[in-house]
Amino acid sequence: CSSLLNGRTSKRNPDGSLSLPNENLSKLKGDVMYHLALDNLNFDLPALYGDVKFVVMGGTKYRMREFACYVAELLGLPKDPKSVNHTKASQRFAMYKIGPVLSVSHGIGIPSMTTVLQELIKVMFYAKAKDPIFIRLGTSGGLGIPPGSVVVSSFGLSGTLEKTYELPVLGVIRKWPSYLDKRLSEELVCSASNFDEFKTYVAGTMGADDFYRGQGRLDGPLCDYSEADKMAYLDKLASLGVKNIEMEANAFAAITGEAGVRASIACVTLVDRLQGDQVRKTSAPILKFQIFEIDK
């Protein structure tokens, strides 16, 4: 099937499995997903991952392990997913499977995240998983909203303020659109309305290539602009419909979009960047857990 879903070209087969457009894959004798320590010759990927419905990704191994345990509890699954890290052999990331949910860490920043994301898309392809949904659960800095708020991204903005993901390919800068699945975002926001400890917004998310100057911070080891420059920049981002800044959104949106995978991003905000730059321990109960107990 090749229909347009919210502006995303679907590359899925009639049964919902992915149909990747890279013909080189069919010529490989075997395909190694090196950073996940998986391949399609020595592992029966359809048996292992064919039932996956949700691939949930987030920065740290610890958070994704805790998320796996949380999902196991929700689904009433007895097995402790802590003990089975499917990518242990790679020593890079962590991946837990709890029924139809994969919980996978991706590290910091676009290059780390896109490496895992692309290998996971191939795993879903070889596994013939039906209509897999990819979700990034992350942390971010907010713009004018209280720490602890959640932002579900409608689009990812690049460091040059475009709704694109840019990558040099064969020596030439290429750009892809970076929108997320509208219906899925609406579904996430709807589920979040069950919680009243925090507010959830749908807005643009900037995917910065750096935590310090790339996010207009004044507290890095190097800084060559003023507080007024920083505030003008953050105001500009807000005027473009951006409510939070993290380090992967535009690439996550673009790659899932191009692969025909429904995807969404939900990030908690750890700091209001209009008030400051430092991510500190806070009194917000939701964040105490997030910053200093899971992410250590």
Ligand code: R2B
């Ligand atoms: C949010 O937090 C990380 C940086 O602290 C980065 O991975 C991101 O997007």
Ligand code: URA
């Ligand atoms: N992660 C980011 O990338 N930025 C922040 O301000 C907080 C978390």
